[in-house]
Amino acid sequence: MRYISTRGKAPVLSFEQAMLTGLARDGGLYLPETIPTLDADAIRAMRGATYEDVAFTVMKPFIGDTFTDAEFREIIACAYAGFGHDARAPMVQLGPNHFLLELFHGPTLAFKDFAMQMIGQMFQKALSRSGERVTIVGATSGDTGSAAIEAFRGLDAVDVFILFPNGRVSDVQRRQMTTPSEANVHALAVEGDFDTCQAAVKDMFNDFDFRDGVRLAGVNSINFARVLAQVVYYFTSAVSLGAPDRTVSFTVPTGNFGDIFAGYIAKQMGLPIETLVIATNQNDILHRTLETGAYTTEGVKPSISPSMDIQVSSNFERALFYAYEQDGAAVAAEMDSLKATGEFKVSQGAYEALKSTYASGRVSEAQTSAMITRAQAEMGELLCPHSAVGVHVAEAHLGATPMVTLATAHPAKFPAAVEAASGHHPALPPRMADLFDKPERMTELPGDVEAIKAVIRERIGA
Numbered sequence: 001m002r003y004i005s006t007r008g009k010a011p012v013l014s015f016e017q018a019m020l021t022g023l024a025r026d027g028g029l030y031l032p033e034t035i036p037t038l039d040a041d042a043i044r045a046m047r048g049a050t051y052e053d054v055a056f057t058v059m060k061p062f063i064g065d066t067f068t069d070a071e072f073r074e075i076i077a078c079a080y081a082g083f084g085h086d087a088r089a090p091m092v093q094l095g096p097n098h099f100l101l102e103l104f105h106g107p108t109l110a111f112k113d114f115a116m117q118m119i120g121q122m123f124q125k126a127l128s129r130s131g132e133r134v135t136i137v138g139a140t141s142g143d144t145g146s147a148a149i150e151a152f153r154g155l156d157a158v159d160v161f162i163l164f165p166n167g168r169v170s171d172v173q174r175r176q177m178t179t180p181s182e183a184n185v186h187a188l189a190v191e192g193d194f195d196t197c198q199a200a201v202k203d204m205f206n207d208f209d210f211r212d213g214v215r216l217a218g219v220n221s222i223n224f225a226r227v228l229a230q231v232v233y234y235f236t237s238a239v240s241l242g243a244p245d246r247t248v249s250f251t252v253p254t255g256n257f258g259d260i261f262a263g264y265i266a267k268q269m270g271l272p273i274e275t276l277v278i279a280t281n282q283n284d285i286l287h288r289t290l291e292t293g294a295y296t297t298e299g300v301k302p303s304i305s306p307s308m309d310i311q312v313s314s315n316f317e318r319a320l321f322y323a324y325e326q327d328g329a330a331v332a333a334e335m336d337s338l339k340a341t342g343e344f345k346v347s348q349g350a351y352e353a354l355k356s357t358y359a360s361g362r363v364s365e366a367q368t369s370a371m372i373t374r375a376q377a378e379m380g381e382l383l384c385p386h387s388a389v390g391v392h393v394a395e396a397h398l399g400a401t402p403m404v405t406l407a408t409a410h411p412a413k414f415p416a417a418v419e420a421a422s423g424h425h426p427a428l429p430p431r432m433a434d435l436f437d438k439p440e441r442m443t444e445l446p447g448d449v450e451a452i453k454a455v456i457r458e459r460i461g462a
């Protein structure tokens with residue numbers, strides 16, 4: 001399987017190279033040249049299979065000969081062994097035709113663990129084979145960072161630097177990043193918002209001297225391997241509801257567009273998905289784009305669902321690539337316009353393609369809180385604020401097709417918002433009970449990429 005850039009001008013890579021490379025050298029994002037498909041019999045055969053077996057079937061066609069079958073099965077087994085639920089991604093019913101897919105049973109209590117635990121295992125295997133050492137730099141609005149640190153802490157071949165917006169993540173998220181004591185973990189609290197952090201990471205990738213000098217690698221959803229691992233739970237959940245003999249829709253709380261884009265890949269692979277519904281909080285750029293065809297950035301507004309406080313939604317570029325019928329030059333032009341002016345207008349054809357796949361909705365702060373209150377009182381579900389955004393939007397899209405809403409984080413990661421809305425204090429699992437007793441370690445930095453690069457160089461001695 002060969003991987004190509006959304007902007008059409010970077011070298012074509014293998015899966016292993018694309019995984020270790022991160023951002024393409026033309027500034028684009030890597031995608032498989034063709035999306036492998038699974039026929040109805042292969043999907044039907046997933047009924048009753050373990051999460052790990054489905055993961056193997058879904059991901060194997062994308063990885064080529066990077067790992068032998070035995071190696072890949074072992075990677076998958078190790079990745080999910082630490083999850084706190086046998087089903088890995090269990091589902092509960094919220095109402096007639098409405099289901100909640102719980103993606104928060106991993107080690108850091110958010111859906112990011114599904115991919116990050118896989119990537120940790122895959123990096124370790126690939127790097128131990130080549131003897132290379134890499135510097136991972138990631139941007140986070142809270143959950144990617146904690147999942148990455150958990151997956152890479154203590155590994156010999158990796159230093160992991162996580163940039164998070166100072167004061168804009170929950171206390172639990174911050175402590176998950178600042179309390180690990182391993183020397184290869186570096187939590188950097190950056191002045192600004194998530195977009196500041198993500199732009200800094202992309203700038204570092206676009207500075208080839210720095211990139212090559214520190215052997216930069218990325219574990220944000222820039223990395224297609226992240227997206228790939230998230231495709232699996234679309235299959236397990238849809239199959240448990242009757243796919244391929246029944247069509248299913250999904251509502252996905254969305255920020256950087258990685259999770260819902262994984263649903264798009266599942267659909268292209270042959271999973272019968274009717275609609276992918278984008279659910280945004282008050283940072284509603286994706287909803288506005290679906291409504292108007294214009295992608296226009298505004299300042300990030302801090303919300304009670306902080307992990308989705310994003311304006312520059314990285315993977316939307318991948319959605320555009322398909323909407324523009326894989327025309328890398330057209331995507332590059334839109335991305336240049338975004339960088340220069342903060343906006344771009346999607347062409348009529350691309351707009352229609354997006355509208356045929358995705359629907360969308362926006363949820364205010366008051367509606368998010370009210371949804372947490374009502375889900376607890378009427379459905380017996382304590383939702384995190386991101387999942388509440390999803391459930392609220394899903395309710396407006398319920399119909400004859402079963403709807404699966406993705407519950408992306410555990411409510412205990414956001415106790416203040418959850419308690420204020422529901423009156424219930426969500427407890428952390430016992431294994432995390434000492435999180436607030438441990439010393440914190442972080443470096444505060446201005447939102448200036450040169451200052452951040454200087455710290456990274458100094459820490460790794462480059």
Ligand SMILES: Cc1ncc(COP(=O)(O)O)c(C=O)c1O
Pocket residue numbers: 110142143144221253254255256257258259260307308386387408409
């Ligand atoms: C809890 C939670 N929900 C939803 C999202 C949005 O996911 P994505 O960025 O893949 O759209 C994120 C962060 O990305 C998150 O951490």
Ligand SMILES: N[C@@H](CCOP(=O)(O)O)C(=O)O
Pocket residue numbers: 139140141142143144145219220221222255256258307308314
């Ligand atoms: N919400 C995310 C933002 C980064 O998204 P990613 O999927 O590109 O890593 C977070 O929690 O950090």
